[in-house]
Amino acid sequence: MRVILATVAGCLLATTAFGAQARALSQNDRQVCGWGAQIAAEAQQAKLSGVTLYATRKKLQARKFAKPWMRMTAFGITEQTYNSRSRLKPAAIKQTYYEQCAQHAVAKN
Structure with a gap:
């Protein structure tokens, strides 16, 4: 039970800390992180669908x-x-x- 409470407390602290970090992000950082996240999601979708890296790169090139x-x-x-x-x-x-991009942006500022 103590382990569960400690885990929940840790998660709440992490969530609170991330919430504070998210507010510290500039509009530009939010846009850049959102854009990069979308690119990563599209790449993952292509990978899981069996599309080759070559084909995905070719599509990005265009x-x-x-x-x-x-x-x-x-x-x-x-x-x-x-x-x-x-x-x-x-x-x-x-x-x-x-999330990782946002953490990086806050850390560099």
Whole structure:
């Protein structure tokens, strides 16, 4: 019972800490993390569907990006997603990516 209470307390602290961090994110950081999370989710969906990395990269190459840095970043995110052994659903990948990106953005500021 103590272990469960300690775990619940730890989760509440982590949630509270993350909530405070989320407020510290700038609008730009939220947009960049959301964009990257979407790219990761799309890559995971393609990977789970059996689409090759080559085909996914080719599709990204034809895609229009708003900023010059986005294309190479999308390639990097896609490559890392394909190299991962994860079989998580795309929605879980999207959430995990966003949370880790947000933590990184808060830490660098």
